[in-house]
Amino acid sequence: MKFNEISQVAIQLLTQFGLKLVGAIVLWLVAQRLIDFGLKLLRRAFRNQKVEPTIINYILNIIGVTLRIVLIVAVLGFFGVETTSFAALLAAAGVAIGAAWGGLLANFAAGAFLIIFRPFKVGDFITAAGVTGTVVEIGLFTSNINTPDNVLTIVANNKIFSDNIQNFSANPYRRVDLLAQLHQDVEHNEAIALLKAKISQIPHVLSSPAPDIEILDFNLAGPVLAVRPYTSNEHYWQVYFDTNKAIRETFGEAGYPAPEHRYTVRGSSNPEVNAFVSPLG
Known part of the structure; x- marks a missing residue:
């Protein structure tokens, strides 16, 4: 008789627990969908107000985390867990975690400052x-x-x-920095003029400020030109590669000789060893 009573009580308790478990799962799934739907509505509202995506994502992340914490507390309360005790436990755990994982708090604060100072x-x-x-x-x-x-x-x-x-996106344009090696017999003013005309025809190269092409340095092969066109950030690499092509094509069309290093060896009676030429590349 006692066994039957115990089994009935056990079945009753398991049934109640099972119903609560099913109810908690349904509550979790429905609440998750409602949270996601609410966040989508908020995102759409922020976009309609033309709020920057950076601020939108940050605010929605905070709201989403907060709502999910509230949902967890609600589910525990559904099972009969004392939520006030849980809140105190959560606060104590937060202090312990904050002390142990100070880096996370530092990252959180840094994220807030990135949003504020932008x-x-x-x-x-x-x-x-x-x-x-x-x-x-x-x-x-x-x-x-x-x-x-x-x-x-x-x-x-x-x-x-x-x-x-x-x-790199803060300013309306940026400078492309390249070098062009000249043969020592090439007339640099002519080379600069040809390069300026060629580079000015490259798509997305700005006319103001105009490309800078000047002698930057000298080496054993001859003058080294600094080639510096300006363009917007989104077209930087296209202008970078097109400028390299323009340097190659301009010097080739002008018939300029390939740069080469020249060394002079003194003190030998053999004139064949008095000069040594080392082509570049």
């Missing part, structure tokens, strides 16, 4: 913490950067904020 935004091409690429996202603790070779690199916010930041 040294860059999503879509900017930057160099930060030794990584060069396009900013994809500024998150709570890390930022995502796509490098030029299309590798997604995740960098801690604190590392970015504590290091130097170069924002």
